[in-house]
Amino acid sequence: MMNCGLLTNKNEPVPLKSIEVDLQVQGHVATVTSTLQYVNEEKNPLEAIFVFPMPSDAALCHFSAKIADKEIVAKVQEKQQAREEYDDAVSSGQQAFLLEESDESGDVFRLSVGSLPPGQKAAVNFIYVIELSVQADNSLRFCLPAVLNPRYTPAGTGGGIVSEITSTPSGGVPYSLSFTVHVNSPNPITKIESKCSLEPLEFLNTDHTKAKVTLSAGHKFDRDVELFLHYQNPHQLTAIGEAGAPTAKPGTLMGDPVAMLSFYPEFPKSVMSSLASCGEFVFVMDQSGSMACNMHNGPDARSRIVSARDTLLLLLKSLPMSCYFNIYGFGSHYESFFPKSVEYNQQTMDQALERVKKIEANMGGTEILQPLQQIYNQPCIADHPRQLFIFTDGEVGNTKDVLNLVRKNSDLHRCFSFGIGEGASTALITGLAENASGYAQFITGTDRMQAKVMQSLRYALQPAVVDVREVWSGVSTTRLSPPIKTIFNGQRALIYAQLKGEECQKPDAKGKISVQYRLGAEEVTNTLEFSLNPTENSGLTIHRLGARSLIRSLERKEQDEGADKDALKAQVVDLSIQSGVISSHTAFIAVNKGSGQAVKGPMLTRRVPTAMRFGSVPMPKMMRCRGAAMPMMMPCSAPMPKMCGMAAPMLLRGGGAPKPKMMFDMAAVQPQSGLFGMSECADSGMDPETPKDPLLQLISLQKALGCWEMGSTLAEVFGKTEEELVKQIPAQVDPGVWATLLALIWLHGFQMDAQVEWQFVAMKAVAWIQTQKVVTLAECVQAGNSLLGCQVTEDALGI
Incomplete structure (x- = not known):
């Protein structure tokens, strides 16, 4: 059995000792501060590389390291320049830290801890800001990702920083997690919930607008930490202004005020009951080996693929007559139920159900690009808008290529995406929906997949808010967020704008924004007045979220044919350096230039294997990689003769080789029984005679x-x-x-x-x-x- 931590010659763990997370919530926005405590107990200097997940819509805006009593604050630089400075520092014996975004996916980051001398302690600190997503019950969701599923790298595309894995039983993880939450809301806080055990909620004032809560002692960071915040009056339309940084140049993004508008339209009952009877519904189901993993680790856990089969049954029974539909299964290859979408009737429904019964997690890796290309090559059906439903556990290595394809075809369809199980890529799941005017859902723990999928089907069949337009009065603005294409019932949009002009300098100046949109046959206008002279905020949370939104828009434009890539990259780098928000073209670099002793002895690279939820299965030597990792869980309870699902990788700088397909080949794993009565997974803990639902x-x-x-x-x-x-x-x-x-x-x-x-x-x-x-x-x-x-x-x- 493998141990965990940086390993000594005696197979003893060494460096990552603790993780401390502080969450500061301001209404619908949160600031997250994480501190990682390292120590090198070996006799040689070492280099650890730490790969960790982060929500794809987060704005990483601060990185620093404290070595002994000296703190080094990182600066943002162009990525290649930062890498070269890091290499120079490490080779000269200086202590250096490099933090960069993965080239493959925007929700994966790599931290290189360079040249940590023997006996040296280091505390790594990073801060990001994020919008909290709105849930169906009007709560706000925050997720601290613990799980980074392996990202399957298609053959011929090369390996990246997320292409190799190490794992270890969760009970052996030697580091701890401390997680504290402070909430400050304009509206009273009614409750805070979590699937993890929490200490009792502590209100800090009499009107319940401020509160504090912490994770219960002894929590093992082997699963995502989700919080659900409930406020009174959750639908209230709000605008928040934030003053620019006093040290920034006026006229720049960080020097001018920025406003954030929360747009949360209400849908009348007449619209809610109006359902379309037409459409082309294309269901794309992940059948890769990792879909044989269980949804959670409880005694009644069912595999992802069993839940997916039952969900497809429900969808097929719920479709309106005379619509069109098709189903695709994908893994290392793809198959469709019909050569092209067919009209929905008793015969085609029965044919599809017979195929659904035979769906298994036996198609190897996770290559979603080819089935999407095939779907987009099919001509659209007149008067039947195409609605794409994609189900995956998000283990894809070429996320940016997939999203670019979806965006290029966004005028032809809407995309509803579903991330199955903990660790699904937020960049992939949210990106699919955002790029095609759809809606993203994450299904974790004991969540019923069917309930969330049917909610999205209702969105697909109901009229949505379209033709959204904004009219600003009393102030000049530059829009930072992309135009809003579609909003569904229960969905919120945040609009960021840079405020310009002398009006912003006048005391008690007011601005006004009117949001106009069409809902069904009705034209609607919402108007809101807000202060143009906001209170200074040293945190600059809204500025950075606005910068993040603009950076992502520019990065997407780089993928367009005929785009001036050099000019767009220069804009991204300039905006990233100005705002301190990392991008695909920049990295955080920190160097302790006062440590300049030459490295003595060989530089060691060590790994911190990640948490595995059930038992221990030794990995083949070919899969053992070097580096260090955050505590992540192994999201699979099925037998693992062929390595079905593994946790977050820690590896050497320079990436790894393409992942062998055998990693995700689950043909040897028997599927669990579901509605269709198939055989059980050997150690799923379920009774083979479990009654049907x-x-x-x-x-x-x-x-x-x-x-x-x-x-x-x-x-x-x-x-x-x-x-x-x-x-x-x-x-x-x-x-x-x-x-x-x-x-x-x-x-x-x-x-x-x-x-x-x-x-x-x-x-x-x-x-x-x-x-x-x-x-x-x-x-x-x-x-x-x-x-x-x-x-x-x-x-x-x-x-």
């Missing part, structure tokens, strides 16, 4: 038109016999109508907690019953209630 069993029996047929399997769902159902049919009522009414009554009587999952199948059922013109409907509902033991009214059924 009655809700999904009921849904699986529904016909494409929306009705159910009488039968013994349907009766089994209700806990009855077919004879009992038939015996209670009211006079002159068709058995199909009776069966469909019973299904609706059962859903409303016993499955209201899961209504978001069955809402569309129920709507189809209601529409079908209305076409049957049942004369004795009230009598049928009463008889159904009596048979099933419910008290559901006709109004509740919506008939």
